[in-house]
Amino acid sequence: MIGYQYVSLRLVPRVDREEFINVGVVLYAQDAGFLEAAWEIDAARAAALCPTCDLDGVRAMLEQIRAVCRGEPGRGRPVFERAGQRFGWIIAPRSTVVQPGPVHGGLCADPTIELERLLVRLVRA
Numbered sequence: 001m002i003g004y005q006y007v008s009l010r011l012v013p014r015v016d017r018e019e020f021i022n023v024g025v026v027l028y029a030q031d032a033g034f035l036e037a038a039w040e041i042d043a044a045r046a047a048a049l050c051p052t053c054d055l056d057g058v059r060a061m062l063e064q065i066r067a068v069c070r071g072e073p074g075r076g077r078p079v080f081e082r083a084g085q086r087f088g089w090i091i092a093p094r095s096t097v098v099q100p101g102p103v104h105g106g107l108c109a110d111p112t113i114e115l116e117r118l119l120v121r122l123v124r125a
Helices: 043-049 055-069 083-091 111-124
Strands: 002-011 021-029 034-039 098-100 104-108
Touching: 002 034, 002 055, 002 083, 002 111, 021 043, 021 055, 021 083, 021 098, 021 111, 034 055, 034 083, 034 111, 043 055, 055 083, 055 098, 104 111
Parallel strands: none
Antiparallel strands: 002 021, 002 098, 002 104, 021 034
16 A cells, blocks of 8 residues: 545635635655646536636646646746655645645545545546
């Protein structure tokens, strides 16, 4: 079994109200050298929370997070050599429309399968 940490990614359209829906998950398994993000936005749920939310902008933010997980260089992205450093940047608190939730941990046999399982459980459910 492989130990891992994960955070949910939250859509928080109005930071002052602290209302959110989960739109993604980032999973980090140090021993497996795995850091990846998966996301999915339910447009109807997002519209119920905030009818004027810029979902294209949210998608762009989520893609930036996925690129950071993969260590892809790019404008405005931090450059960290190690996956643990990139995970640390992702989980840092911020006051933006996409925010990380608290860090949780677990054990799995395959981080890729676990990431999909968490996406189903935390985002699609």
